[in-house]
Amino acid sequence: MYRQSNRISIWLLIGTLLASCIQIAHAVFEDQAGVLDWHHAWIGTPEIATERNGLIYTVTSRNVIAALNASTGEIEWRQLLERPVASFKMNDDALFTITDEKLPLLQVWDSPSGKLLWQDRKVDDLSKDAAILDAVFLSTGDVAILTSSGSVVIRTKDGGQHWRWVPELSSSTTPVSLAEVDGHVYVINEHKGVLSNSLQVHKLDTQHGIVQDEYKLSASPKDLDLVKVINGHVVWIEKNHIKTNALGSSDISTVSIDSFEAFHSKAIISDTYAITILDQGSNEFLLTGQFISDEQPYHVAAVLKVDGNAVKLTLNLGTSFYSHTVSAHGNTVAALQRQSKNTLTLLLKHTKSDAETAKSIIEHSSDHTGEVRYFSLLSTVPLHTLVVYDDGSMRLYHGSDLAWSREESLAYIADSEFVDLPEEKLWSQMADETSEVPEQHSPIQRYIHRLQSDIAKLPELPQWFLTRFSGVMEALQKKRELTPVYLSQQSLNDSETPSMIYRDNFGLRKLIISVTSTGKVVAQDTQNQGKLIWAKYYPNVQFEQVISVRAATVKMPPLIVAIGRNVEEGTMVLYRLNALDGDEYYTEDASIAESFDPILETPTIATKVFTLPVQEPDERTQILALYDAGTTRVYIYPDTEGARSAFSEFLPSFYFSLVNKDSTAIKGYQVVEGYRGSLTASAVWNFDVPKGSTLVALGSRSPHEKVASLGRVLGNRNVLYKYLNPNLFAVAIADPQAQTMTLTLLDGVKGSVLYQVTHEDVDTIHHDVHIGTSENWIVYHYWSNGAIRGSAKAYQVSVLELYEGSGENERIDSKSLSGYDNQRPHIRADTFVFPYGVRTLGITDTRNGVSTREVLFGLNNNQILGVSRRMLDSRRPREKPNKEHQEEGLIPYGPIPDERKMFLSYSLEVLGMESIITAPALLESTSLVFAYGLDTFFTYRAPSRQFDVLSEEFNKSQLLLTIVALVVAIFVTGPMVRRKRVNTLWK
Ligand SMILES: *[C@@H]1O[C@H](CO)[C@@H](O)[C@H](O)[C@H]1NC(C)=O
Numbered sequence: 001m002y003r004q005s006n007r008i009s010i011w012l013l014i015g016t017l018l019a020s021c022i023q024i025a026h027a028v029f030e031d032q033a034g035v036l037d038w039h040h041a042w043i044g045t046p047e048i049a050t051e052r053n054g055l056i057y058t059v060t061s062r063n064v065i066a067a068l069n070a071s072t073g074e075i076e077w078r079q080l081l082e083r084p085v086a087s088f089k090m091n092d093d094a095l096f097t098i099t100d101e102k103l104p105l106l107q108v109w110d111s112p113s114g115k116l117l118w119q120d121r122k123v124d125d126l127s128k129d130a131a132i133l134d135a136v137f138l139s140t141g142d143v144a145i146l147t148s149s150g151s152v153v154i155r156t157k158d159g160g161q162h163w164r165w166v167p168e169l170s171s172s173t174t175p176v177s178l179a180e181v182d183g184h185v186y187v188i189n190e191h192k193g194v195l196s197n198s199l200q201v202h203k204l205d206t207q208h209g210i211v212q213d214e215y216k217l218s219a220s221p222k223d224l225d226l227v228k229v230i231n232g233h234v235v236w237i238e239k240n241h242i243k244t245n246a247l248g249s250s251d252i253s254t255v256s257i258d259s260f261e262a263f264h265s266k267a268i269i270s271d272t273y274a275i276t277i278l279d280q281g282s283n284e285f286l287l288t289g290q291f292i293s294d295e296q297p298y299h300v301a302a303v304l305k306v307d308g309n310a311v312k313l314t315l316n317l318g319t320s321f322y323s324h325t326v327s328a329h330g331n332t333v334a335a336l337q338r339q340s341k342n343t344l345t346l347l348l349k350h351t352k353s354d355a356e357t358a359k360s361i362i363e364h365s366s367d368h369t370g371e372v373r374y375f376s377l378l379s380t381v382p383l384h385t386l387v388v389y390d391d392g393s394m395r396l397y398h399g400s401d402l403a404w405s406r407e408e409s410l411a412y413i414a415d416s417e418f419v420d421l422p423e424e425k426l427w428s429q430m431a432d433e434t435s436e437v438p439e440q441h442s443p444i445q446r447y448i449h450r451l452q453s454d455i456a457k458l459p460e461l462p463q464w465f466l467t468r469f470s471g472v473m474e475a476l477q478k479k480r481e482l483t484p485v486y487l488s489q490q491s492l493n494d495s496e497t498p499s500m501i502y503r504d505n506f507g508l509r510k511l512i513i514s515v516t517s518t519g520k521v522v523a524q525d526t527q528n529q530g531k532l533i534w535a536k537y538y539p540n541v542q543f544e545q546v547i548s549v550r551a552a553t554v555k556m557p558p559l560i561v562a563i564g565r566n567v568e569e570g571t572m573v574l575y576r577l578n579a580l581d582g583d584e585y586y587t588e589d590a591s592i593a594e595s596f597d598p599i600l601e602t603p604t605i606a607t608k609v610f611t612l613p614v615q616e617p618d619e620r621t622q623i624l625a626l627y628d629a630g631t632t633r634v635y636i637y638p639d640t641e642g643a644r645s646a647f648s649e650f651l652p653s654f655y656f657s658l659v660n661k662d663s664t665a666i667k668g669y670q671v672v673e674g675y676r677g678s679l680t681a682s683a684v685w686n687f688d689v690p691k692g693s694t695l696v697a698l699g700s701r702s703p704h705e706k707v708a709s710l711g712r713v714l715g716n717r718n719v720l721y722k723y724l725n726p727n728l729f730a731v732a733i734a735d736p737q738a739q740t741m742t743l744t745l746l747d748g749v750k751g752s753v754l755y756q757v758t759h760e761d762v763d764t765i766h767h768d769v770h771i772g773t774s775e776n777w778i779v780y781h782y783w784s785n786g787a788i789r790g791s792a793k794a795y796q797v798s799v800l801e802l803y804e805g806s807g808e809n810e811r812i813d814s815k816s817l818s819g820y821d822n823q824r825p826h827i828r829a830d831t832f833v834f835p836y837g838v839r840t841l842g843i844t845d846t847r848n849g850v851s852t853r854e855v856l857f858g859l860n861n862n863q864i865l866g867v868s869r870r871m872l873d874s875r876r877p878r879e880k881p882n883k884e885h886q887e888e889g890l891i892p893y894g895p896i897p898d899e900r901k902m903f904l905s906y907s908l909e910v911l912g913m914e915s916i917i918t919a920p921a922l923l924e925s926t927s928l929v930f931a932y933g934l935d936t937f938f939t940y941r942a943p944s945r946q947f948d949v950l951s952e953e954f955n956k957s958q959l960l961l962t963i964v965a966l967v968v969a970i971f972v973t974g975p976m977v978r979r980k981r982v983n984t985l986w987k
């Protein structure tokens, strides 16, 4: 095994040398964009979708409006809104949205380009607090808006005002809706009278808003939301009857819901009905009713149409339909129904003819996606339907064939992890060695055997070398031609089996495993533009966390644990999955099989789940701890006998801290063993957030981070020793009244305050605070109003550096180093003006932590800015740098620059960023970076560009020859060294 690793390190050395010939994307050049990095733009799951001129216009649950190319699913344009959309309508060249909030925002968009034409919350100048209630496009292209004060305002497509009409309404009148019929605008209000209620209708002329007619309909609609205007008729529900009025006449026609077969004899027992308009401009609507039978609710649905002055049945959908699986387009109504586990039936009914409904079958298994969440008949000739499933994926079918799909579940990522892949060579080599070397062979024999096989492989070496070398070069040179990005955003096909992928020599290829709030676990290849490797769906589960519990080791696959809640059962679920194929992982060890089940479902909902620095011995997985705040109990996972005994050694040093439920305090706990081995967390310290203040940000070091050096070497060769307390964390507390923000450094074991600094004049109400922590330093970003002398009205980023002593070469007495008992760090701090607002931040991570780190700021403008730690350095000299400064490589003090080359995302818009995670490659220079939120973006970053990058002009062939010579030398001298070593062993 020793020899094995020796060999590996030789290969690594070669690999590292080789890689230094290659420019890894430390700054993405124009021609490299999209080669190694990839950006997936997502929209979320459609809630409304219609097709016009080859584009699918949609509104999604991620507050995105978008136009997709109907033949490929590519995004033509999209806009991320701040609030959910309550109303969406479109005509031939524009569309508008009204957001769902107290003072709704009306936005009018140009539909071919997606550009905002105009927007307004207050459309009526005279009654300023009137909110927008409803709006429609008129046939002239203008927008007619109804406000909560009852006024009607007509705006042109470009926002100019044509006319407005203000009714005289009494306090018992409520505006309901408006519509255009035959060149007139009808306004409908509800009037609540003493004896009876009525709907009041005003008829206005479209040109000037002059009242032409006014009448009342005797009506007591059950719910104003169920008063709809359908094809020139007002339709409402009143006591188990559907009533209609053709606008312009005062006749009311009534039909009993009971008269429709599906609702027959049920109408008496139910009154929960809903009317859904199926398509703008269609005269069809969907009537649904909910009933209770044997305490189980079920739905009945029928498609009805307003025909003349009557309401008639178009299609009886019976009991197994839900409103979201019915859709209409023009004169066709479509309904989608699950027929069997692997098939869906699409029913089509032409509403103008009495022809039978047409049926077609769509092959689709619910195993991978769950059931249909939304369905839209986009067009009938050709037949296009869009289906959104519970997992968040969407698929477009041409007839019954799948045309394209989008894995929109990735717009709902709750957590992501990088997972290392196994190396193919090692994997197979290990298999060889274990099979071919019988046990009775002596070390010498084995050594000779190995030597022979090494020598036998020697002639292959130059070839191996060149293929590796050119392989990477090729990958770098391959442009977008490979596959368009949108193809890698497709969902996996039902029958596809995951392809086995392996690590490359530089550890640049990994898996990104993401868990989503839609119940999905998705593995993506960092190469191949993030193509999906596998995906699993768990119905009713909202995932919250994913933890890698076992890295790829030679004989065992890497494992992850996906953690979430089953919202239907109200339980907590943990799934242990093989990271290479997504299958639930069963141990082969029969003795622990029972307590090592891949699925754990428990009514105990853990407040926090964390990874412990201990492995259980049987499967070598990291032990997780689950803390339940309700009972203060702590559980370990897995709970095998081996895990228990490994854990018991760790128990005395098991401390953790947690922000309490309402964020008023941070508590530190120690876990202790109680009755019959049960574990409880007992509070050992408490840090209160002062009254009137709020906790705005927290930051702690990544437990995986490697620190290469314990000190910082200065220009004069002296050393500042880093204060590297693994339990340290930073908390930012804001006092909005006093406009201050206090940053506190706490020791997580003892709860002692190590340092505290208060910044005056900080606006924490309109601007978030973000903290990043690494090694012995903390950076935090906030907005300063700039009233304090010497500070700017700008975003600021401050850095705190922690050292063991105030002076050079000063160290804390090593005897007390454990937990830095009562030792406070010496702090050096500085603040820099920062050019942008920030949504999230991450810090690059490299293999041994030698490379200078870079802080990755996810900006409000949807870009990612990489700022080297050298810029965020408290030692940047304010005066002209002297020789010592230069020797130390210090940059003169100044604001953080806003330079194009610092943008990882170059010109891309990474919308809705919520997190940035990083992982090391095997190359020391390179860190993998993944940002997610709405969009997902992956790239490589080499933060210290200087140290292992050679210029383009470098003579690579000469280097290659040198390396070949070097390798030959290693192979010649290697055996001599080994012989010597073996000989020493024999002495
Ligand atoms: C959709 O994409 C196809 C293929 O790229 C293209 O030919 C077509 O013009 C696009 N459609 C629209 C409406 O842009």
Ligand SMILES: *[C@@H]1O[C@H](CO)[C@@H](O)[C@H](O)[C@H]1NC(C)=O
Binding pocket: 402, 490, 491, 492, 493, 496
């Ligand atoms: C899934 O199947 C369709 C149709 O058979 C095919 O066109 C598509 O390429 C497949 N998708 C993937 C990701 O393999």
